[in-house]
Structure formats: C-alpha cells, structure tokens
Amino acid sequence: MKILKFGGTSVGSIESLKALKKVVENNLLQKNKIILVVSAMGGVTNNLLKMAEEAVNGTDFSLALADLEKRHFAVVKELVPLQQQNQVITKLKLYFQELEDILQGITSLKELSIKTKDMVLSFGEKSAALMISRILGPVFENTEFLDASQIIKTDSSFGNAKVNFGQTNLLIQDYFSQHQNHLIVATGFIASDNENRITTLGRGGSDYTAAILGAALNVSQIEIWTDVNGMMTADPRRVKKAFSMEELSYTEAMELSFFGAKVIYPPTMIPAFLKKIPIVIKNTFEPDFAGTFIKHDLKPSNTTIRGISSVDHISIINIEGSGMVGKAGFSGRLFSLLSREQVNVILITQSSSEHSITFAVNPDDAVKAKVLIEQEFELELLAGKLEPVKVENNLSILAIVGENMKKTPGISGKLFYSLGRNGVNVVAIAQGSSEYNISVIIYNSDLSKALNAVHDAFFAELQKTLNVFMVGVGNIGKELLSQIKGHKDFLAKNNLINIQILGLSNSRKMLVDAEGIDLNNWQQSLEQSSAEANLEGFINQMKTLNLPNCVFIDNTASPYPSKFYKQAFEANISVVTCNKIANSAEYAQFADLKETAQKHGVDFYYETNVGAGLPIIKTLNDLMISGDKISKIEAILSGTISFIFNNFKGDANFHDVVKLAQEKGFTEPDPRDDLGGVDFMRKMLILARNAGFALEANDVKLGAIIPDAAAKAASVADFYKELQNENKYFEKLKNDAEASGKVLRYIGKLENGKVEISLQSVGADHPFYALSGSDNIIAFTTDRYNETQMVVKGPGAGAAVTAAGVFADLVKVGASKA
Numbered sequence: 001m002k003i004l005k006f007g008g009t010s011v012g013s014i015e016s017l018k019a020l021k022k023v024v025e026n027n028l029l030q031k032n033k034i035i036l037v038v039s040a041m042g043g044v045t046n047n048l049l050k051m052a053e054e055a056v057n058g059t060d061f062s063l064a065l066a067d068l069e070k071r072h073f074a075v076v077k078e079l080v081p082l083q084q085q086n087q088v089i090t091k092l093k094l095y096f097q098e099l100e101d102i103l104q105g106i107t108s109l110k111e112l113s114i115k116t117k118d119m120v121l122s123f124g125e126k127s128a129a130l131m132i133s134r135i136l137g138p139v140f141e142n143t144e145f146l147d148a149s150q151i152i153k154t155d156s157s158f159g160n161a162k163v164n165f166g167q168t169n170l171l172i173q174d175y176f177s178q179h180q181n182h183l184i185v186a187t188g189f190i191a192s193d194n195e196n197r198i199t200t201l202g203r204g205g206s207d208y209t210a211a212i213l214g215a216a217l218n219v220s221q222i223e224i225w226t227d228v229n230g231m232m233t234a235d236p237r238r239v240k241k242a243f244s245m246e247e248l249s250y251t252e253a254m255e256l257s258f259f260g261a262k263v264i265y266p267p268t269m270i271p272a273f274l275k276k277i278p279i280v281i282k283n284t285f286e287p288d289f290a291g292t293f294i295k296h297d298l299k300p301s302n303t304t305i306r307g308i309s310s311v312d313h314i315s316i317i318n319i320e321g322s323g324m325v326g327k328a329g330f331s332g333r334l335f336s337l338l339s340r341e342q343v344n345v346i347l348i349t350q351s352s353s354e355h356s357i358t359f360a361v362n363p364d365d366a367v368k369a370k371v372l373i374e375q376e377f378e379l380e381l382l383a384g385k386l387e388p389v390k391v392e393n394n395l396s397i398l399a400i401v402g403e404n405m406k407k408t409p410g411i412s413g414k415l416f417y418s419l420g421r422n423g424v425n426v427v428a429i430a431q432g433s434s435e436y437n438i439s440v441i442i443y444n445s446d447l448s449k450a451l452n453a454v455h456d457a458f459f460a461e462l463q464k465t466l467n468v469f470m471v472g473v474g475n476i477g478k479e480l481l482s483q484i485k486g487h488k489d490f491l492a493k494n495n496l497i498n499i500q501i502l503g504l505s506n507s508r509k510m511l512v513d514a515e516g517i518d519l520n521n522w523q524q525s526l527e528q529s530s531a532e533a534n535l536e537g538f539i540n541q542m543k544t545l546n547l548p549n550c551v552f553i554d555n556t557a558s559p560y561p562s563k564f565y566k567q568a569f570e571a572n573i574s575v576v577t578c579n580k581i582a583n584s585a586e587y588a589q590f591a592d593l594k595e596t597a598q599k600h601g602v603d604f605y606y607e608t609n610v611g612a613g614l615p616i617i618k619t620l621n622d623l624m625i626s627g628d629k630i631s632k633i634e635a636i637l638s639g640t641i642s643f644i645f646n647n648f649k650g651d652a653n654f655h656d657v658v659k660l661a662q663e664k665g666f667t668e669p670d671p672r673d674d675l676g677g678v679d680f681m682r683k684m685l686i687l688a689r690n691a692g693f694a695l696e697a698n699d700v701k702l703g704a705i706i707p708d709a710a711a712k713a714a715s716v717a718d719f720y721k722e723l724q725n726e727n728k729y730f731e732k733l734k735n736d737a738e739a740s741g742k743v744l745r746y747i748g749k750l751e752n753g754k755v756e757i758s759l760q761s762v763g764a765d766h767p768f769y770a771l772s773g774s775d776n777i778i779a780f781t782t783d784r785y786n787e788t789q790m791v792v793k794g795p796g797a798g799a800a801v802t803a804a805g806v807f808a809d810l811v812k813v814g815a816s817k818a
C-alpha cells in the first residue's frame, strides 16, 4: 500500500487535476493499493486567511468568498461527471454556507482566535478532498472522501497541534480496516482535539498527515506529488546547473530543507522515518520522472556533498563584550529570551574566546530581537560589559550538506577556496559538530555567484563554466572565437570546462548577453547590437553580473582596456591577454597588476605577450619558481622581422615583403611597431620583468632596422611609401651580409640586468642563423642551464598560434581548483 499526497499546485487547476487523475489511473492499472491525501487548492489557504482578516476588520469578504466558490464550481463542472455535479455542488455549497456563517460570526465578535482560524482554514482541505473524491469516481467506483480531522486526534494547541498518536493510530487502523476496498481521498493538514474542535498541524501539515497515515498503516512508500522534479542540488532559480538528486538520506533532507528547500518540510515526515518508510518526491506534471527518494540504505555516492541550500534574506545580530567571557548563563539567558519572545534563530556562531555571539534571524525579527536584548542586558550595556548590539542586514546563508562530509578532510577548504577566489566575502561561519552541514553567511548580492561557484566546485562530474567577456575581435580575437567554437565540445567532454562568451566588443560595437552569445553568428549579433562600444560600460556590466569563474580577455592593441585590469582583479575576475601594453608600460603598473591579481586569488595570464603561443613566459616562470637564476637571455622575438629577413631574397622587394607579413597576420595592427622595434622592445621588457628586473622602457637600448624617415612616418600609408623609397638601403644591407656568408638577424639580449636589441649579421656558426618563416627563438642561460642553454623555438606570430596561446591561457584559468 502507498500513500500519495498531492500538494496545492497539484490540485490547484483543472489541468493539474487532470494530471492527478492520470497518476491515480496509472497506479490502479498497476494494481497498486493507494490512499490519497490532498491539500487545499493552491492559493486557497491564503485566501481563507485573508477572508478571516477581512471579517475581523469588518471589511466585505463576500467577493472573496464568491471567488472561492467559483473556483471550485468551475472544477466540478469540468471534471465531475454531469449526473453527479449537482450533488457535489450542493455539498460544497453547504461548506461555503457554514464558512460564511463563521466569517459573519468573526465580524460580529470582532475577534479572530487561532482556534477560529483553524476552523476557517479547514474548509480549503475539505472542499478539495470532497471534490477530488468525486472526480475520481469514474476511475474507481468505491472512492470515498475522508475528513481526516475525524481520525487524527491532537491536543488543543490550535495552529500547530500535537498529535495524540495512541488514539490516532487506533482510529486510523480501524477506519482503514473497514474501508479496505475503497479508494480514500483524505484531507491533509487538519485534525481535531478531544472536544472535536478542528485543529491544524502546522507547517507542512499535509505531508504530516501523509506520514501519520503511512506510519499507522505501515505502508511501503509515501509519495509527495508536487510541481518540481524532486529535490534539487541547489535553488534552480539561481543555479542553472542544479539537478535533481536521485536519493538522499533522511538527515540530509532535514539539513537541506532547514535552510530553504521548500519541497517538503522533513520534520513532518518523522513518523514515516521512524518506520523506515521511503519517501519519494514526484512531479505531478512529469509523472515519468523517477523522483527523489529519501530513505535508508543509500547507494554509495561519488560526491562529498549532497546539495547546497540557501536562505535569501537574513539579518545577523552580533553581541560582544567582556561581560560574556566565562559567564555560563549568558547564552542561556539570551536564547531563552529569544525563544520566549518567538524570535526564530536560524543559525548561531560563537567565537572560541567567548567574546562574541553572532546569530541569524529573519529580517522581520531583527529590530525586535535587538530591542529585546537591549532591555534584557540593560545593566551590562550601561556598565560597558557589552558593546552596543549590532544588526547587519542584506545577508544570505549558503550551506553545503551531505553525510559524506563527515570525517572527509578538505571539504571546508574547497568551499572557502571557491568562495574566496570568486571574491565572496564570508561574514560568519557555522558548522554543526555532526559535520553534515557547513553554513556561511554572505552578502545577498553575492548569493547567486557563490551558489554557482560552490556548485561547480563540488559537483566535479559536472562541467565548470567559464564566463568570458572579450574585447578585441580582430585578427586574433576572431580566430580565437573560431577556435573556441570548434573545440568547445571537446573541452566540455574531456576537461569538464564549459566556455560561455557573455560579452564581446570591438572599437565600434559591444554586446552583453547573460544567457551566452551564440558563436555560430556572433559577428552578426555584434554588428546588429544597438550598444555602441563603451569599455567602461562593458566592464561595469561584467562586474554587475557578478558571475563566478569570470574571465576578461583583451585581444586589442589598445592601451585603454589595460586601465581596467586592476578593477577586474578587484572584482575577482581573471584576465587573459595577448596585448602587451599593460605589462610594458611603467614598471609600477606591471608590479601592481601582478600583486592585485595575486591578492584576489585570480589569474593573470599573458603567455602570448612574448613569442605568441610558444611557451616562453611559462618556461621563464618555471625557471624562476624553481630557484634558477637567469644570467642571460638571447632572443629573436619578432615574427614579422624574422619573416621579412627570411623572405627578402632574390629579387624580392622589401616593401612587398613587409606588406606580405602584414597580410599574413604577423605584424601588429600598426606595422611601424614591428619595424620600428617597439614591439620587440616590449617583449624584452616583459621578459626582463618576469626574470626579476625592474626595468623601464627607456632602459632598453634599441637599435634601428629601418631608416628614421620610415620609422617615424606619420601614418601607415606614409610608412609604406617610405619603404618603397628605401628599397636600395635594404638591398645593400642584405647584399653586404650575403657577401660575407651571413644573414640579417634582429637580436635581443638581456645580460647583467641590461637589455639591448640590435640588427646583426650572423654567420652559419651562430645558433640563430638557421631560422625560417616567422620563427622566434629564445635561449636562456641560467645557473642550471649553463654549458648548454635552454632553447625554445618555433613560429612566433600569426593568428592561429597566437589565438591558440590565448585559448590555452583561458583553459588554464578553468583548470584552477575552484
């Protein structure tokens, strides 16, 4: 035998009642013996309460009452067989007449006691159960309505009555033994005291009815039919990746629902739990979904936590002062005061020095609690033994829950790492010694970010989402987006990293879409965006969305985006860039950016600043962190110039080769930066800084490659014109080198903390002689790589290799522990 309990949303409309009927039919088809427990139609309990209030205030409740009737009659007309409709409507009318009499009584007496409220509320359950029993008549002939208040007996604590189980169990067993061949549709929530006055069972009362009946009759299962797919790993309105739990223990259900989860209120399930009756949460609107099982004997779980619960709005009250230290009765006095005055304390933390107690309450109770405490501890406050009581608002609680957490080290580390890395400030912490729950109090504005970050961190079998905002969609940016698009599925499957592009900007337009930009037509979307490019606005939107695992990518050659890197770090957003400007401007800025990123625990990756995708920064960092000392770096770091010297052969024209380099995407957006040596200078400076030398740009001795007239040309067009004029100059350079069996190479050197870059002719004996294409080469001489240098060599420019380097940096951000 099973109990099927249907909540307000499952009985709230014609559609949902049709779905309920299907569920019942399916059960009967499978020859299941079932008992139904139903709540009032969704919203009816609140309407009844409102009517009672209207009645006591002397306001007219007749419209509301008429509405209530209409709602029920509409259902009857649609779902009860025609020949029985009058009979049901007559019965309902009797109920509503009785209700009206009571409401009128309330108006005359100008008094609304909890006792009367219980009576008013009972009409919601009674009307629903009566009506549903008749809807099910055609499905099962012996369908019977049960006013369960007749067999569930309680004390007289109206509003939240205590069940007298001895008497109740006997009455239940007796009733059901006499109705063995019936399909019973029972009211939830209501009961009666010894004098047969209606009582109610408090929060989650209909679930409680189901559990009481289930335990008394020793059923095999209790099903709670609602409008969601079981219990979710986190609030699905905030965490898109939240998923339904297959099963959880009773303790876990308790812990999870203590904060938040509204699906069931587990304390009401205790009678069922004590008898080890499994409880299943099912979805009336998706009956094929297996549901969430709350039971004993769970399968081994591969996650340490079961779920995350949260309370959106709380306030905390902090009391501190020397008056509390060593005072055994202090917290007793405090908490009995709060309990006596019905202030519900949601969470408590106390410092081990006993110097302070912090507790969380509903915001509505905060001021009341403060005043109560100030009255109770007036003397201590006057004597300065307690500091003024502090209230802090706009806070939330996030709690991770799971029985596997017990005695598993590293859980709190993971929790706090993911919060810290995402810039979530933890205001207070509580862990029960049961170790089933760690709760943190955070600012409400951080709750969504925190829930997503923690969900990503703990449900490792799910993908972690990187939320990416990108400026610069030119040569490199465009290629990067195409690489991401092509490799996204692979990363999601093999590395569990889901890359979402939420923001794009070029110098004209920008586009931010919190749902993610479709990479199949990002160009069109960006073009059609109504937002003009506005970097400050772009950054503000990125910060306001306050997302976890957020990354800002700068693929521009502009100095402007770098002005925002620090702000990004301060908002716990990582930065990945191929733009060299930030790291080659003043040393102080470079140092400050590195320090800020580190302080906020986020990443700052710029591998492509030197040698494009070649592992140069990484190699240098590895040498540095393992304690090696760089004595010399020699390098060719301009892909453009390499390409030019490797192709400026035979009758090639210098101007045309430079043009070709630009067409191939090797040059900077402004090729004067390459040919004038600035780009190389920036790279050497970035290397030197990463090798520990606090150099500025003007410390680099920069030798020229091209005559001044070309290097200083007023525009790119003028620059190319100048190159046409200088062909002879370059011919001579080349021929002179060739005459002595040498080639031209533009070489940078860092030695003894000094950097110089010069144009040299090198012979076949020089390690940099044999380079082809756009190759870069870098040779590190260090304490450990002394006799033979460590050399990295390969193509050091071009969209494909550069974008790949940026992409790898991005994935590295995703691969970090939180």
Ligand SMILES: NC(=O)C1=CN([C@@H]2O[C@H](COP(=O)(O)OP(=O)(O)OC[C@H]3O[C@@H](n4cnc5c(N)ncnc54)[C@H](O)[C@@H]3O)[C@@H](O)[C@H]2O)C=CC1
Residues within 6 Å of the ligand: 471, 472, 473, 474, 475, 476, 477, 505, 506, 507, 508, 533, 535, 555, 556, 557, 558, 560, 561, 578, 579, 580, 608, 609, 612, 639, 665, 666, 667, 668, 669, 796, 797, 798, 799, 802
């Ligand atoms: N070409 C290569 O092989 C390598 C290039 N890089 C670096 O890559 C970066 C990009 O180079 P390219 O893609 O060739 O440049 P590009 O000129 O093709 O593209 C630059 C993009 O940035 C946008 N942009 C410029 N200023 C902006 C602003 N203030 N706000 C928003 N968007 C802005 C432009 O609209 C364009 O979409 C440069 O910093 C370059 O040094 C780094 C390593 C290798």
Ligand SMILES: N[C@@H](CC=O)C(=O)O
Residues within 6 Å of the ligand: 608, 609, 610, 611, 612, 637, 638, 639, 640, 641, 666, 667, 668, 674, 679, 796, 797, 798
């Ligand atoms: N323009 C640069 C590209 C890499 O930074 C070069 O030519 O090396």
Ligand code: NA
Residues within 6 Å of the ligand: 607, 608, 609, 610, 611, 612, 613, 614, 615, 616, 617, 805
């Ligand atoms: Na590199």
